[in-house]
């Protein structure tokens with residue numbers, strides 16, 4: 007189930023990225039040929055917001071986000087694992103805020119529209135809270151994984 | 164201070180209106196004995212205009228300088244303020260924004276959008292064309308890519324005047340005009356001067372296709388939290404500052420045109436009748452027929 | 465603001481990913497402030513994705529990954545090996561030259577650095593250049609972007625500070641070339657020290673050079689095509705990013721025939737995760753930027769400076785130190801927007817030329833992108849090349865010294881910046 011969701015998410019991100027590049031290119035070519043396409047930029051920016059959020063989740067799944075390890079490398083394996091678990095929990099809290107406040111902000115400003123296309127603004131503003139939902143799922147997976155390792159190593163001790 | 168307002172604008176501190184904001188700040192702080200504090204954030208430091216409107220809607224203590232087009236998404240009639248060739252002069256639009264009809268329109272903002280207008284008498288100048296070739300008639304604009312403000316009304320206006328509207332962030336305008344991504348822009352003299360477009364263009368044509376009137380909009384939630392007497396002080400002070408800022412803008416606008424002429428830009432008047440005729444249908448297309456009739460009635464009364 | 469600073473330090477020290485450190489510590493501020501709906505923090509988080517210059521970043525990341533898959537990188541390397549293989553630290557030198565060529569075009573240091581990490585960085589490491597050294601060379605070469613026109617930061621500065629953008633562009637050219645020379649000089653010293661053997665024992669023959677040029681012709685055309693479409697006014701820099709993707713697609717698919725559908729699908733996947741690494745930093749920094757602006761932190765600091773001294777050069781030095789520190793904490797465009805209106809009146813009052821100051825200002829601002837604690841360019845390069853930030857900081861010391869010398873030269877000899885504009889704009 008989650009695996010399927012992940013595949014779908016990644017495929018969506020890839021297709022959106024390609025679509026974004028294509029739209030920007032079409033915008034530029036059309037203008038050079040004296041037939042400016044007025045909506046291409048606005049749509050590509052909406053896609054950019056979604057691509058960014060999906061991409062951040064992708065990097066989170068692959069654990070590619072960079073941290074500073076000046077202090078932590080000197081600690082014991084066990085403390086490092088505990089700190090890591092604590093980090094995950096704080097991040098989860100942040101993401102839950104993003105979901106809750108992000109969606110309520112989206113609803114509050116729901117009657118605004120995008121200036122050129124006049125599309126509802128929520129198609130843009132929903133990107134952050136929706137991305138936070140996906141990242142929260144990823145983080146919960148990480149937390150469950152960390153807990154399992156923790157338990158396994160404790161039974162070893 | 165007990166109450167504080169963060170006033171945001173995309174204008175730079177060099178813009179004549181900015182002195183008006185400073186006067187507004189000083190006036191309010193003095194009149195409320197510093198119980199209401201106003202912080203100014205020029206150059207779009209706090210965020211893009213549309214973003215700030217969202218913050219205000221969400222109940223943040225922000226204020227923002229906007230034109231009618233931005234508010235038309237909440238009260239459609241307000242779009243008429245930037246309609247092409249509808250207002251014949253600054254005096255006429257000034258008369259209109261002082262009329263009961265206009266006040267009824269903006270009176271809908273608190274309920275519809277959680278926004279409140281403090282004053283709507285901040286004149287920024289008449290919009291003109293900045294081009295690399297002379298413009299005498301709509302035919303001269305054929306195939307000319309004109310940078311358009313990201314609003315349907317401006318896009319329609321540029322098309323009907325003969326040009327190809329090309330939406331682009333204002334911050335991109337200098338490099339885009341220099342390399343030829345766009346051929347022209349439309350703006351008021353103070354903005355043309357501020358963005359240094361005179362360095363890279365040859366002609367300014369005084370089409371005056373609309374008169375850019377703006378207002379200070381604040382969050383209704385914040386405004387309603389103020390005691391009545393402070394609310395009134397904010398309204399009075401912003402009216403007062405707006406009026407003197409408008410006068411300063413007109414004076415400095417003329418000075419800027421003269422300075423740009425000195426730097427070698429050709430400043431030309433043009434017969435606007437053919438342009439106005441070509442654009443006559445825009446208000447109908449935008450569904451603003453009734454609003455335009457209201458405007459005609461008020462300015463001819 | 466205090467809570468943000470404290471949380472920032474703690475979370476960073478316990479090893480949380482830096483994007484979340486910035487985001488979470490900034491979010492804490494929203495809980496302590498009145499009339500500041502928390503939703504705004506998350507709206508700010510999305511705001512950079514609505515910025516035109518930043519839109520170039522994902523495009524140039526995609527370009528970098530595509531060039532690798534299309535065989536362009538391999539051929540470019542082959543050619544640069546011919547040209548500079550006999551030099552000590554040849555690949556590092558090529559990196560700087562390429563940055564000078566491209567930096568004028570993409571306009572964004574982070575986009576440039578990301579692309580170069582993909583194009584050259586990986587190969588440099590494969591050829592035995594130390595990881596951290598490679599990262600530092602790429603990160604510092606990308607700073608050339610700041611001065612060679614078109615520079616987004618210079619446009620912002622000119623716009624906010626009411627300074628001639630045309631003059632700023634002209635003024636940036638000589639410093640850009642000087643910086644290129646200084647970086648290449650530093651490269652050669654460092655490569656000698658690290659005893660990186662030249663890759664070739666002899667100078668290439670004319671025949672070898674010709675063959676290699678022929679093989680890599682379409683790859684070599686890449687920066688030229690990019691410059692061409694922008695200079696002729698076909699495209700904005702962002703659109704040029706999209707156009708160059710098309711170019712890479714065509715040569716990869718139809719000329720070198722290496723870009724299969726499968727390869728495209730893989731490239732998109734790699735790029736998506738690269739975008740995630742970069743964008744979380746830019747987006748979280750936008751929340752931090754917002755609260756510092758709300759608290760008018762820069763204004764307070766500027767006030768302090770003018771209280772310390774009123775000596776002309778004393779003020780200038782203090783301002784430059786202050787800018788360098790601000791650069792360490794914030795994104796370049798944020799600093800320009802914030803500080804230009806505050807610092808420029810001081811600069812004018814003490815009789816310095818705003819064009820001269822602007823170049824130094826912009827260069828120093830960008831330098832901060834390569835320093836902790838918030839160095840977007842540094843984290844980007846380190847993220848892609850998988851190099852630890854401590855190693856990066858250690859390896860960057862010689863380049864920081866070179867950069868410092870560069871700034872001192874710019875300050876002491878205004879002619880470096882002002883010579884060309886005086887020549888061209890004299891009336």
Ligand code: NA
Nearest residue numbers: 609612614615
């Ligand atoms: Na540049």
Ligand code: NA
Nearest residue numbers: 792832835838
């Ligand atoms: Na930094």
